[in-house]
Amino acid sequence: MRPPVGRAVVHPAFRRFWWATSISEAGTYFTTLAVQVLIVVQLGGSAADVGLVNGARWLPYLLFGVVAGVLVDRMRRRPVLITADFVRAGLLLAVPLLAWTGSLPILVLAGLMALLGLASLAGDAAAQALVPRLVPVDDLTRAHASLDRAAAVAQAGGPALAGMLIGLIGAARTVLVDAASYLVSGVLLLFTRVAEPVPERAARQGMWTEIREGLRWVYRHRTLGPFAIATHGWFLFSALAGVVLVPFAVDTVGLSPLLLGIALALAGVGAFVGSSAAAWLGERLGTGRLVIAAQAGTGIAWGVVALTPVSGWAGVVAGAGQFLLGVAMGASNANEMAYRQSVTPDRLQGRMNATMRSVNRAMIVIAAPLGGLLADAIGYRPGLFLAAGGMLLTALLLLLSPFRAARVGE
Incomplete structure (x- = not known):
């Protein structure tokens, strides 16, 4: 129970x-x-x-x-x-x-x-x-x-x-x-x-052999593999949105630094709300369905930000988008971490976490400069819509994969 x-x-x-x-x-x-x-x-x-x-x-x-x-x-x-x-x-x-x-x-x-x-x-x-x-x-x-x-x-x-x-x-x-x-x-x-047992030296197989073992575990796993690949894609589009946000808010919409700061702070408020409900939502919806809904929610949130008007309502719309973004990410992260740790053997925890985190950060390094160039070419608002669409696409790919039925500890 x-x-x-x-x-x-x-x-x-x-x-x-x-x-x-x-x-x-x-x-x-x-x-x-x-x-x-x-x-x-x-x-x-x-x-x-x-x-x-x-x-x-x-x-x-x-x-x-x-x-x-x-x-x-x-x-x-x-x-x-x-x-x-x-x-x-x-x-x-x-x-x-x-x-x-x-x-x-x-x-x-x-x-x-x-x-x-x-x-x-x-x-x-x-x-x-x-x-x-x-x-x-x-x-x-x-x-x-x-x-x-x-x-x-x-x-x-x-x-x-x-x-x-x-x-x-x-x-x-x-x-x-x-x-x-x-x-x-x-x-x-x-x-x-x-209580931490000292890993046995006899179990070591060589650096490259152990690296390959970690990579195989992450990317060949029936549910962890699709989740890892979709998460890498999400980080790619999230980095694009992050690069575009400030110039869009300041140059296109005309938000003051104060209003922009308040909007960004609302993402933290939303994250607190989302994380407070994370365990409850994960139990009732299932880990896979919650994570998919949350990834879609981040796409919707950036879509709201992209719709920010050049008017007195700009701060309200941008703040609402950031709040929704925080809620979605806060509800999802605890379930994501618990799921991937629950399906991974203890001896592979370090490799699984480091592999996923490193590739996610690689997506940021790749997307940040390229995203800036792309946004300069097509415009800041279209750049945000592109990022939002990409996040919705990662959610759709997860929905079509076995990950949709994933649950912590199963």
Whole structure:
């Protein structure tokens, strides 16, 4: 018998993990904004420099993603995550120190962000693979929903708080908030007890053999395979929409920065609402049907944004689209994570999570520049409609696949 849908996840180890993850998640929003302000205001950089530094942050996911998955599967996951947290804290601490001494050119900052991305790759792979060791299968959806709610709160309030702090103490010092958040996260995890067996060395088959095993598991699985491919497509179109949104809102529609910020914050509010109902919806609709409906919902949401008029109602329409986007993503993510972790053996968790995450990030890197060029060619509003149509197409492909009958733990 499944436990009641609304029951809270009460496992002590997960509670500590939740606090550690939530604190570090909130800190990330401070660095995301502060680094971009630092590049433009203090270092005199251009939009291309912002793109260079942002790209460096994700480059390790493309180069080393599947390798990280193998390494995580060969180790106990909690020590990997603790090490990654402390390394990230040290790298972020270097940003204000170098800025204070005048030794922080753009390329050095990009190098620091690449190293931060490498540590985050290891930490993310370990964190995702650790959750199934903290809670039983029947609690996976609720566990991920609670993590999503914390992330939604950070998304709704983090950028505004970061902006206020940047105005008070400067962009470089604001990065210290994120450094402190990783330090606190690492300390909390040090005192988290998790039963983790040490993987047997005799089970190792060689790096490339284990990489192929992980890839085969993801892409040849009857339901996980179609889901993975559709998710990669969704990330492609989502990246296109993300590139077009700001120039569309500012140049085409004429939204002020304040109204745009409010609209984006509503996505965080919607994500909180969606994640709060995620477990309940997953139980009643089934994981496959809910995820398909949510992917279609994201397409509809971007369609609403594309319909934003050049009038006094612009902020309302854009905000409604962003709110709907947040609801759909919040309801879906916990069910997606719980499903893919529930069907994957423990020994393959690191490879499965790292493979999917790395290819998803590859879609962002590919779509971001190409999407910008395409939108410049066909227009911002048609670009958003194209992204919306692509998301509806991924939902249709999933509907026609065996994934439509998928359920967590089955």
